[in-house]
Structures are given as structure tokens and as C-alpha cells.
Amino acid sequence: MTVSEALDFSYHYSDETRARKSSPLKSCIHYFQNPDIAFLGGGLPLSKYFPWDTIEAHSSFPPTTTGEMVNVSHPVSQKNTCLVKLENSDKIDSVDSRDIPLARALQYGFGMGQPELLSFIRDHTQLVHEMKYTDWDVLATTGNTTSWESTLRIFCNKGETILAEQYSFSSSIYAAEAQGITVFPVPLDEHGLIPERLEYILDNWNPQTKKPKLLYTIPTGQNPTGSTLGNNRRIEIYRIAQKHDLLIIEDEPYYFLQMDAYERDATQRKFTQFKSQTEYLKSLSRSFISLDTEGRVIRMDSFSKVLAPGTRLGWIVASKRILRAYNQLHEMTIQNPSGLSQAVVAGTLNRWGQSGYIDWLIGLRREYTEKRDLAIDGLLKCLPETSIFRVTPPTAGMFFTVNINASAHPEFATTYMSNPELVEKAIYEKTIANGVLVIPGSWFKTNGNTEPPQSSEGHTGLDPNEIFFRATFAAVTSETLLNGVERLSTTLKEEFCL
């Protein structure tokens, strides 16, 4: 297959992005590294005034999960400690090439991210996604929350409309709405966004209203539904995006929390043992960016769910042209993620190596599979078998949902005046009183519409009497998790008099 350059989507930029100028100071920052120039240009403090002489970060090398060596530089026989030790020194050149020199990490500069971090992420991206066009790159971010808000600033003007799953991460929706952007819902089911519905909506878009240019999606372990989009649907959705000139923003914090399918019979249950990391990588759902031959996909990735949220470190994969717009915005906002976070993460990952990092991710997969099984086992054990409740075991992410036919509630027509949201609210309050916190599905509802509105046929979703609760198996210990699902089940049984 011949790969070519990304298309130019700059016609999709917002007025802001078109108006945004780079500071002229950026045009001469490179002289800072030039030994022939006395740099009296910018307000950079000397690194000798930085207070820290040494920063150390200790981790363990991930245990090998596939029988392969973790990485060449670290024979398994050695002690399993991975030490990142950074010293503030003028001799930046003598620093271990796997590390961001501390004096540089603590200084201004490198708006795209530090080279030692970016090169690891680039290799990782190519390994996992096998990129299909030439001029892609990665940009370090402070995580997907900022990345999404920035994406809206870069592409959307007030009054425009974007598409998102019918239930989606509420902060993402609210970020758009605060900017005066309408979020129009696309129905989804237990297999994620429904391509036919997406196509119907766009084919029948009200010509009196401006067509959406962005589709925001959480394809893997979707928040809140826990659904994961199948590969065929992804291919279909990419085709529809091409047909209707949509950019796809894939928000993929849970991508590596993909698990084995849930097996109800615990005796039949076994973890997939991958023969190789390649086999593991092939088992993953195809990402949108891996299908992208045009630079139409912007992938938002993050270390929050796979290393730690407090690093406030993530990255975007997209065409170089589009990343320039992000970089230009970052110059006026975050500048770049914390140098300490970048230094600790890059130092650790460069010691683990690509293979060690994949081992780490396979290890997480196993942990999350166990927790998922525990939660679903508990639910299926405690919840009576009835068509009122539906539990769909997720195959990725941190969330599972309990869908409920609210109209089966004994007081549906009386106390709750046939309003499923009132049933939801009552159950929510009961669950807290019973000592478990789960989140009402309605909190995630996307229900924007254009003015004049779109035809209602395209975006009607679930059975209107169906409500659901989102729960996570990730945040607590196994014991608390079991208590939690038991309390949830008890609440539901009480409420529905079962």
C-alpha cells in the first residue's frame, strides 16, 4: 500500500485559529542553543537558580507477561528496580540519552513536548497503530480534558454543531456547550455508535443548518456505557466521515484496558495467554487513527488511566499541519506539560522500553479483567433473573452499566407519574442511602439540537422507559467492589419488590 500525505483540513478551523498569531518571540528562541549568539532575548532563568539538584523516580520493571524478555538492556536476572535519576548539571550532553536532562526539563521551551518523551510516544504509536499516512506526529498535552477543550477552540465557532454519542462524558459535552456549541446525539447500543444512524443523520441533515464538522467519540470502553465499537463499525464510520467530510476526534484513555470477553461459567474462564506481544497488539480493536489515510482523525491519548492521572500528561496523534494549530494554541495556554512529569515518565518508559511498556499494559489488562469479572459475577449472583434488568459485561474500560426498565417499577404510573427520570432519581438516592455510589445515566445524556431542528427520526435512541446506571469496577478494592454490587442489587430488588 502506498501511503501519502495528509489532506489539508485547515478550512475547518475556527475564526480564532485563523486569527491566532504566533508570538514573534518564538521565532528567535532557537538562538538560545546557538553558541555564537549571546542570547539576551528571552526571560529564561539560569538553570543554576533551579533549586533541585536531583530528582529520582523508582519503579519496578513490568513483569514479562508473554515469556519474552522485558527489554534488552535489562536481563530478567537483574534486580527488578527501575531507577530514573536526574541531576541538574551544566553538562547536559553527558546525560543518559534516555533521559530529559533536568536543566532542560525545568526550563521553558519545547512546546511540542520534550524530544525524549516524543520519540518514545512516536515509536509506540507506530507499533500499535501502524500509521497509514506519512506526515503524522505527536504532541504532548496535559491530558484529554484539555485536549478536547482545545480541539473545540481550534475547530468550532459559537453556534456550530458537533456530533457525539447519545450518552457521553458529561464534562466533554459541557465544555462544548459552554462555548456555545451544540452537541447533537448519535444513537449507540452495546456495540457502540451505530453507523447506520450516523449516516442517516448526516444524509438527512437539515439544509437550513450548518453541517457538523466534528464527531467526538470514545470508541473503546465508552464512557458511560462501557461499550466498545467493533472493527467493522469503525471502518463504516470512517467511510461515513469521508463521505460527509467529518473529522473524527477519538478520545481513547481506556484503549489499553481491553479485556477478554466475559465468560459466565467461572470454571471455563481463562486469561488469554498471548504467544507474543504482536499477537496481543493484533487482538486490540482497530483505532480510528490506524484506519486513517487522510489525516482526518485526531487521536487523544493519555497516561491517566495506564500510568497515573496526576502526571497530567497525554498526547495527540494527528497530521503535522493540525498539530501546528494545537501547538500555537498551547503557546498561549499550557505552553507544555510539566517538565517534571515529562522527565519522570520519559525516564521510566525509556528504561522499560517499548516491549516493557506493552508488558505493563498486558499486566493492567489482566488486573482489569479480574475486577470486571468480580463485578459482573457479583451482579449476576445478586440480581434476580428478570427482563427488568440488563447487565452487559464490558470488554474494555472501567465501566459497566445496569439498564433498567423503569416502567416495571411498581410505582411507575403513580409516585413517578410515568416519568423514568424520576425513577432514576429515586433509585440514585436509595443507592447512596444503602452505601453505594453509582451514576445515573441521564447525567450523560447528549441532547442538543440545531435551530431549526433536525428531523427526530435519526437520533431517537434507547427505549424511552429504559434508564441505566454507570458503575466502575476500577476505583475500589475487590472487597469494596463486592459490597458495592451487593448493595446496588439489594436496592434494585427492594425498589422493584423482587
Place this chain on the structure above:
Amino acid sequence: MTVSEALDFSYHYSDETRARKSSPLKSCIHYFQNPDIAFLGGGLPLSKYFPWDTIEAHSSFPPTTTGEMVNVSHPVSQKNTCLVKLENSDKIDSVDSRDIPLARALQYGFGMGQPELLSFIRDHTQLVHEMKYTDWDVLATTGNTTSWESTLRIFCNKGETILAEQYSFSSSIYAAEAQGITVFPVPLDEHGLIPERLEYILDNWNPQTKKPKLLYTIPTGQNPTGSTLGNNRRIEIYRIAQKHDLLIIEDEPYYFLQMDAYERDATQRKFTQFKSQTEYLKSLSRSFISLDTEGRVIRMDSFSKVLAPGTRLGWIVASKRILRAYNQLHEMTIQNPSGLSQAVVAGTLNRWGQSGYIDWLIGLRREYTEKRDLAIDGLLKCLPETSIFRVTPPTAGMFFTVNINASAHPEFATTYMSNPELVEKAIYEKTIANGVLVIPGSWFKTNGNTEPPQSSEGHTGLDPNEIFFRATFAAVTSETLLNGVERLSTTLKEEFCL
């Protein structure tokens, strides 16, 4: 003096801020800490999956600069190493109370900033600024660049006008312009913003145009002019802000880089030896926030210039009400600064203590005074005494300027067609060719106007034939600095045939 609560300035909020909703998920995050609730609410990874067992940061205790003890917990006789050692442990309660527990630093949460950091910053704020109203607080940020961009989002709609110094930090100006906000210039001289001009502009504001609600100012060591606003001017400007209902945004990264006045005769030169830290603190220019009895000032502060830019860590001081708007925006953008940065900075500062930190700042003052003297000495030695050039030694910050009468250039009327900006451009190119980088003043020019325009009398500034270059004495070693000012002087002498 009786202190009272801040006024409510929420009528100044932008449409965005009015429309912005908090995620309902935030309303239940507190259950995460509740032992009676099984928290199946949010996608928080367990801290046992965070890879780092230990993070260490080594610094030195600042040498005492005033003869006082650094702090009580650290007698001077002890070894001078300050070690922050954070361990990822379930026993969060057993952690040293000066430290942010690593498991918490690496987790989601604490959008205002981690308590251990905030409490240090609050004490510091009260110590330095002696706050004059009751309901103020501090909010951790990723530095003043983001803080300023967020400030614009919080208060300004597209098409509105703000005020700023006639020459100001170009990134700040461009951030406003990209949002469609006009930045109207207020003249300044070597003592900073001119109150009479500010008042004239506002008194005579064109009634056909909406009045500005924000004044953006860098009062201390102004960027690019290096000027520092005197206390009387600050008091005047605050009065004018009250009269015209302006909010003052003080961008103060250089506040603690205040120095002794420049003394030309090196034999007469001596560093002020403060008898006490109190005396040092009294020597500082009054901040706007220290004058503020109404919650009208928003102070943007940063560790970038006094610890290290790569921490990407700063803070805002303002009324609690206003900080809520920032916090709500942060929920959709940065969430919070890097937990690693917060943990390293808080651990270090809490060991240094308030007094140790002040010692550190006094130490920096001395370093910057020496560098400033070196630069100005060099310039005055190399530059011929002529009215063509004017060097104003700064009393704060990182910058000095060389002002130049462009019309004195031999080719002013010929090659440069009486256009001072062409002279500036030619000199800029020559300086680089001669091996020194200084920044043309025109790069910092604020020249927005309303539509219809304001009367031109108020905002005419410097002599139109005066140009200037901004240079910094901060970014390079003393040797390079001396080479730099020599090369700059040589260039100017050549250009003006002196």
C-alpha cells in the same frame, strides 16, 4: 481597619462563564473519601497501579541571608540537604504532614490544588500582601500564560475591549486578539503605567463603545520595558479602577526580582543588608492585591521565575467567588497542575518554611542585582554618551531596554524613508549578524482600537521616532552577558557612525 467581604463582580463575567455548568460528577466525588460508601462512581485507577514507588527531590536549604534562622525545624548546624521523599503507600495518614501523599498527588481530584501546597501559598500571600478583605483564596494554576488566557475566557466576550500597557508581553496581547478582544494601549514611561493617562482615557471613553472591564498590567519589572510602577501610582490606579469599575489583572512573575537602585559608581555600590525579613518585605513595591479592599484585583503569580519554569506551576490570588469561576473552567481544561510538580514544590517549600523561602527570594534578589549591574556597567562603558541612546537601569525583573532616537540615524530620511520601524528592523538584523540577540520593542506594541475609535489624545505614547530594544541579563552567564552588551554597543555605534 475593619476588613469586609469582596464585592460581587460576577456581572463582569463572559457569556461562556454564565453558560458553563459544573459536571454533576463533581457533586459526588467527595464520596470517594467516605468509608461508608462503596465508590463505584468515577473512573479513578487504584493507586496500586501507579508505577512509581518512590519519588525523591533533593535541594539545598537556602542560606540565611538576614542572620535569622532558616526555620525552626532545621537548625543551621545540620547538613544543608533538603530531601523530599514520597512513597506510594496505602497508609496515606502516616505521611509527613508537610508532604502531599504520592498516592494522592498521582490521582485525580483537588481542582483548586493540593491542600499542602495551597496552605503554604496562603501563608506566603498573607505574609507578603497582608490581604485587606476576608474572603480571598488561592488557586493552583499551570502558570501565568494559562491563567491569563483563562482570565480572558472568564470575563470577556468577542468584540470587547481591555486595557494594557502600551508595550506589553506579546503572547498576552495575541491571546486576547485571537479571541476577538481588542487591546487598547495605555501609555507608560520609565515608572510604569501613567495614571493620568489611564484616567483621561476612561473619562473620555467614546460612549458609542463598550467600556473596558479589565486592565492587564505587569507592574513590577514590566515586560518589555523593565519599568516598575511606584507605590503612589499603584494607589492612584486602584482609585481609577474603582471609579471606572475596572478589574485589575496583575501579572507578577517578576515581583520578587526587585533590586537595589542602580548605582553608577561601583565603589559606592553595596547590597542592602536587611536587618530582618520584615524589613525586606517592607522594601517591596506594594502589590495591587495588597491595596485591594473589594476583591477587584486578580493576582497571577508563578514559580516560573523564582523556582523553575518547567514546574508549570503558578497560582491566582482573588476573591473566593471569582476563583470558583476559574475552578469551573479548569474542570474542563487543565483539571489541576501536575501532581508531581505540586508534590515536589510543596514538599520542598514546606521544608524550607516561609522564612526559608523568603531567604531564597532574597538570595535571588542579590544574584539578579549583580547581573543587572554587570549589564548596565557594560552598556554605559561601551555606549558613547549621546542623547541618541537612553539606558534606564531597571529596579526589578529580568529586562533592560536601550531606547534610541531613530531619527538620528544617518540614513533615517534616505534608506529608511523616515520610518523608525525600518531602522529598528535593520538594527535587529545587524545585532544578530554581530552575535547578540535583543528584541525589537515594536514586537510588544499594543495598538488595538475600538470601532468607532477613541480620541487619539489619550493614548499617544513615546516620541514617535523613539525605538527601543529589550534585552535580558537573566538568561546567560556573566561572560556571555558582557559579550552581548559589547556586541550590542558595537552595532549601535556602527549604525549611528559614532
